[in-house]
Amino acid sequence: MTHINTLDPGASPLDYYGFELRRHREAAELTQKQLGDIVYCTGSLVGQIETARKLPTLPFSERVDMALGTGGALSRLHELVMRSQLPAWFQQVAELEVRATEICTFQMGMVHGLLQTDAYVRATLGALDETDLDDRTAVRLARQRIFDKQVPPVFWMILSEAALYQEIGGPETMRGQLAHLLSFENNPRINVQVLPFSAGAHAGLTGSFTLFRFATDPDIVYTEGYGSGHPTANPDTVTNCSLRYDHLQAAALSLRDSAELIRRVMEERYGEQGDSGGDPVA
Helix, strand or coil, rough: CCCCCCCCCCCCCCHHHHHHHHHHHHHHHCCHHHHHHHCCHHHHHHHHHHHHCCCCCCHHHHHHHHHHCCHHHHHHHHHHHHHHHHHHHHHHHHHHHHHHEEEEEEEECCCCHHHHHHHHHHHCCCCCCCCCCCHHHHHHHHHHHHCCCCCEEEEEEEEEEEHHHCCCCHHHHHHHHHHHHHHCCCCCEEEEEEECHHHHHCCCCCCCCCECCCCCCCCEEEEEEECCEEECHHHHHHHHHHHHHHHHHHHHHCHHHHHHHHHHHHHHHHCCCCCCCCCCCC
C-alpha cells in the first residue's frame, strides 16, 4: 500500500494525480472528509485516490476542479491517468487513437472497443478474469472520449455478421450493444458496415486489423495477438491492408442495409421473449 508521505509524483500518472489532488486540497485548507462532502463522496475515497489506490472518475475530477478552483487541471489529467492504466502493450495504440484523423477497422468476432457499451465491455473483460473489473471497464470506456474532441476522428468499422450473433453477456447486453451501434446512423463521422455471411470468402479471412490515418504522418496498421499488439508503418503492409480494406468495404452491406440487418438481429434474436400465453415479458 502506498503511504501518502512517500507518494512519488513521478512514479506514474496516477501517482501524479494523487499528489496534485492532495496539494490542491491542502491549499484550500480542507480535510479529506470535507472535500468528500463537497463533491458527494466519502473522505475515504478521497484518501484512496490521493494515495494512488483508486482510479478517479471523470465526474469526480470535474467536481473537484470546481470545488478547488483548479482551472480544470485534474480533468485534463484524468485522460492521461486512464490511458496509463491500459496494458503496457496497448498504450501505444491508444495514443494512435488520439492522434488519428481516420480510423478504419475490420472486426471478425466482436465490436471494436471504441464502440462497446459498458455491459459489453464488462462481459468481454470478465470472461476469464473479474479482478478490478470496474476499473478495467472504466479504462476501456475512457478511450471513447476521442469522439468528444472538437474535431473527432472519422471512424469506419466493418463488422463480420458473425459478431452480431456471438452472444456476449447475454441477450440484454447484446440488445443494448446493437442498439448502441444503431445510434450512430445519422453520425457521418462514425460508420458501421456489416460484412454478411453471403460474402463468402473475403479479404479479411486472415483476421481483424485496424488502419490509422493521420494528417501528416504515415499510415499505420495494427494487428493484435494474445497479450500483444503489433503496429507497423511498413509501406508494403500498409498498402496490402489498405487494399484488403477497400475490398472488404466493397463486399460489405451499405450503411443503410447494415443498419437494417443490425436492427433485425436485435429484434429477432435478442428481443423480449414472450411468456407461455404469448404476451411479452418486460
